[in-house]
Amino acid sequence: MKKRNGQYGTHDHGHNHKNSNSCFGGCGCSDDSSLNNEEREMDRKGHPNDNSGEESCHGHCHHGSCREGGHGCDHEDDQFDELELEEQIIQLKSDVRSLTDKLMRALAEIQNGKRIADKEKADALKYGVSKFAKDILVIRDTLKLALVNADESNPIVEGVKKVLDIFDKTIDNHGVKPVASEGVKFDPNLHQAIMEVESDLDAGMVVQVMQDGFMIDDRLLRPAMVTVSKGKN
16 A cells, blocks of 8 residues: 555655654664653753762761762861861870970989089088098007107107197198097097996096097097096995
């Protein structure tokens, strides 16, 4: 049957189209008239899950993503910057307190060390000659013993007395002074008792000095060797 032109249209590659609205056989026509409304809407809007047109702040915002196009996360970043800055300030204040405490301790140790050094220096000046002074006291003991047993008529005795006097003045210039002993109450810090004897003195009084004791400044160099009274009969 011969069909009239106009009732049925004829496609260029042999397919018949009714009213030019549909393509039978899936010929792949690209004519926009063959697309239905849904397809045209999808072509216009794109894929429904496509968010390429929206701006996101994934990876930048700490509280999720900003879905509003063109809006960033500067407010959240500012808040976190302030918190981080506050934590740093607290840590710095703690560090300052710790360093200040260490500095004050170091200064105190330096001052203590200086005081100790000054005292040791002063002691060295005062007592540095202690051993030497103690050794030369043996010479004095010998001179004094010679005078005790010497004959007063011997002219040498006067010379020994002068030597002994010069000796005492010399050691006195270096802070070495004799301990008061004879006729005083026995003091265990200054005296060394070698025996107790009967005497007219009260008990505990020094009766006789057998060997003189000496001080060097305020320190005992050598105790005096003495006899101590038992008391009156």
